[in-house]
Amino acid sequence: MKLSSLPQAELRRRLREEGLGLSIGPFHVNLKSRLNIVAEGLEHLYGAFTLTSDNDFIDFRVALDSPPGLRSCFRPQVNFSFDGFVPFKPLPKVQGFAMFEWGLNWVIANNAHQYLIVHAAVIERNGVVCVLPGTPGSGKSTLCAALVCKGWRLLSDEMALISTTTGDIYPVPRPVSLKNQSIEIIQQFSSNAMMGEVVMDTAKGTVSHMRPPHLSVEQSEKPGTPGLIVFPKYTAGEAPCLTSLTRATALLKVAENSFNYSVLGLQGFKVLGDLMTKCDSYEFSYQSLDEAKETLESLI
Amino acid sequence: MLQFLSGSIEEQLIDDPLACELLLRQARSANLLSRVAVLCAEKNLTLQLPRRMQNHLQSAQAVAVANHRSVKWEAKQIELALSAEKVPFCLLKGGAYVVGESVAAKGRVFSDVDILVPKELLEKTERLLIENGWMCTNFDPYDQRYYRSWMHELPPLQHMGRGTTLDVHHAIIPPTARIKSDISKFWECAHKVGEYQHLSIPDDQDLILHSAVHLFCDGELENGLRDLSDLDLLLRDCSTDEAFWTDLLGRAVELNLEKPLFYALRYCHVLLKTPVPVPVLTRTLQHSPGKLMRRWMDFLFFRALAPDHVSSSDRWTGLARWMLFVRSHWLKMPPLQLAQHLVRKGYKRWMKYKASV
Incomplete structure (x- = not known):
């Protein structure tokens, strides 16, 4: 099943809850995020990608979320995490989708020495x-x-x-x-x-x-x-x-x-x-x- | 992860991709993926696992091989730097496992190299290292004083060209700590290895005892399970030899390290099913704290020694790690000094926080 055939509400629910599983080249990636900008980026650019099924082995679980704290009210930010590990400093929230791309580059470059x-x-x-x-x-x-x-x-x-x-x-x-x-x-x-x-x-x-x-x-x-x-x-x-x-x-x-x-x-x-x-x-x-x-x- | 290291879930991994993935995730968080890769290969398990898992294991094995190549190179470079004035040095922990080709080298990855030099040669060592490209990276005057007058090591050095970190120790326990251990006895049993002239490594018992001290007194438990697994491999390797256990207990008495050894044997046995003979466990029990205290330590260590991963943490994990960190400081310094240290650190953190807002 392709990402584009997923109803918008379901896509967003998956992103929020269990994470959205995507087959990206040789990798299965699961992405969690509550951010609108990430969901929109995926809808716009990842439509042709295949979704993973429930029992698939996931290679990389990543998430993009706002760091907690008062700062989110006046200067919102986004954090990239790889299965709970945060490799970078947060970026402004508008860069959320770009950070997914950069973060995934980092994950692949550091974990795929096959x-x-x-x-x-x-x-x-x-x-x-x-x-x-x-x-x-x-x-x-x-x-x-x-x-x-x-x-x-x-x-x-x-x-x-x-x-x-x-x-x-x-x-x-x-x-x-x-x-x-x-x-x-x-x-x-x-x-x-x-x-x-x-x-x-x-x-x-x-x-x-x-x-x-x-x-x-x-x-x-x-x-x-x-x-x-x-x-x-x-x-x-x-x-x-x-x-x-x-x-x-x-x-x-x-x-x-x-x-x-x-x-x-x-x-x-x-x-x-x-x-x-x-x-x-x-x-x-x-x-x-x-x-x-x-x-x-x-x-x- | 714990089940895998104790050797009890191999069958399950073959049929269940989700169990495999969980092992992958926990191993990655515990810095143990390379070790899992080597152990799977040894058990002829790798090719039966899901294809994706095999890829991760292949990748992790490459990391360990690179890590070992790099540590051997570092050892050579340190030897070269220190040989100018014939300073003897002893590799500790990961570096010693790799250079000494110990069982604990299997898939062992690490980020820094630790060496021990005689205290009277500490200044000379530091000068030689700095002349050869290593630099101190922390110039905070308080931290400098903290390390130099209270700790058993210099502030970490970093090589300017290769970016590798080097910790130079002159003892295995801070001089201010409650437990005292005679470092000259440690030196007596260190032995030369390979083609090196000035480099030595501790013998097997001292490797175990030092690993135990580091794990149960140092408070840095991010790699707790990795270090426990080192101990497990070292103990398993020698466990068939009966004289080994008597010697180990004897050596612990000599170095005054019975208490860390008690903890090491207890948690290896309980968490990783290390085959420690019952009489040995009973004998070390005399160095255990009281029953209530032991329960409390179990509560803390069971959590802190689990992989630092969401699937193996509960609501108390963070607190447990923090309490053990505090405990390690309590063991390192007398109360007055500790109070002073905490006030200084707290004040500095507050100033830093104020500057960032």
């Missing part, structure tokens, strides 16, 4: 899975959102979950996080882009999340074999430039972007070595999304 986790967007077209690793500000999410709006399949906009046993990448096609000007750029780039609420003044600036394509969510159980690694860099005013990378350089650059390379140690190194034998790697600077799309599509 994967080598790389900070990267992952997309696929014609069976070729393309990994776009990137530091914040490199424009990976923007590029990922643009391509996904033009028919590429979304595996993840935030993390590549590379299986330590098969080397395949497991999808977690959650909403794509866009910041500042990127929000407007994507809205202008494609009329398919469905954006969630725009939240201003977060630690990352203005933030909004884009709904993942229905088809990508439907295929969220289907892992893909990586074939291409592209390190994107947005550079205004310059012609697009694609530079091939040696396997050794690419390996080090991917390791730098990994959340748990140091946890996996030798195993992590082997997974990356295996990844490099399957992929061609490039550095790619671009200034327009259309050009970028053309270049990337020429590589597959």
